[in-house]
Amino acid sequence: QPRxxxxxxxxxxxxxxLRLSCAASDFSLVEYYTIAWFRQAPGKERxxxxxxxxxxxxxLYADSVKGRFTITxxxxxxxAYLQMNNLKSEDTAIYYCAFDGSGLLHFESEKYxxxxxxxxxxxxx
Numbered sequence: 192q193p194r195x196x197x198x199x200x201x202x203x204x205x206x207x208x209l210r211l212s213c214a215a216s217d218f219s220l221v222e223y224y225t226i227a228w229f230r231q232a233p234g235k236e237r238x239x240x241x242x243x244x245x246x247x248x249x250x251l252y253a254d255s256v257k258g259r260f261t262i263t264x265x266x267x268x269x270x271a272y273l274q275m276n277n278l279k280s281e282d283t284a285i286y287y288c289a290f291d292g293s294g295l296l297h298f299e300s301e302k303y304x305x306x307x308x309x310x311x312x313x314x315x316x
Contacts, residue, residue: 193217193305197288200310203278207314211273213288213307222266225291228273229300230284230312239298240286241273246294253298255281278314285309 199211211228215221227242241262242251250262261274271288289303 193290195288195290195305195307197286197307197310200286200312202313202315205278205280205314205316207278208274208276209278209312211275211286211288211310211312213271213273215269215271215290218269218290221269223292223294225294225296226262226264226271227289227291227298227303228262228271228286229289229298230282230286231309232281232284235284237287237300239300242296242298243271244294244296247296249296251296251298275312278312280314280316283312283314285311 194216196214223245225244228240229237230240231237240253243262243264259277264271287309288307290305291303
């Protein structure tokens with residue numbers, strides 16, 4: 192059974208940095224999957240934050256995180272990362288990684304086949 196496990200969340204002060212990891216297990220041909228990070232804050236809808244397509248190897252970011260967050264992937268290690276710099280209080284949320292077998296670049300959450308359990312990120316002022 193394919194599985195995703197996030198780690199690296201925690202409490203950080205405004206302006207600080209965190210790096211989230213997403214470890215994939217029991218996936219074949221990981222390099223063809225699109226990997227994305229989503230987040231959901233209390234009382235808000237889930238939103239796409241960063242995406243790295245399998246086809247074309249392109250990246251996509253939400254406007255709110257451009258220039259601050261970077262998504263990378265190490266297919267040899269079946270792991271994806273989200274480097275988050277200059278964190279703001281509005282970045283506080285549960286962060287989820289997700290895989291989509293289409294390989295396309297998008298934030299349509301309903302089309303992602305696999306999800307991790309989430310990791311909490313709290314930015315305090």
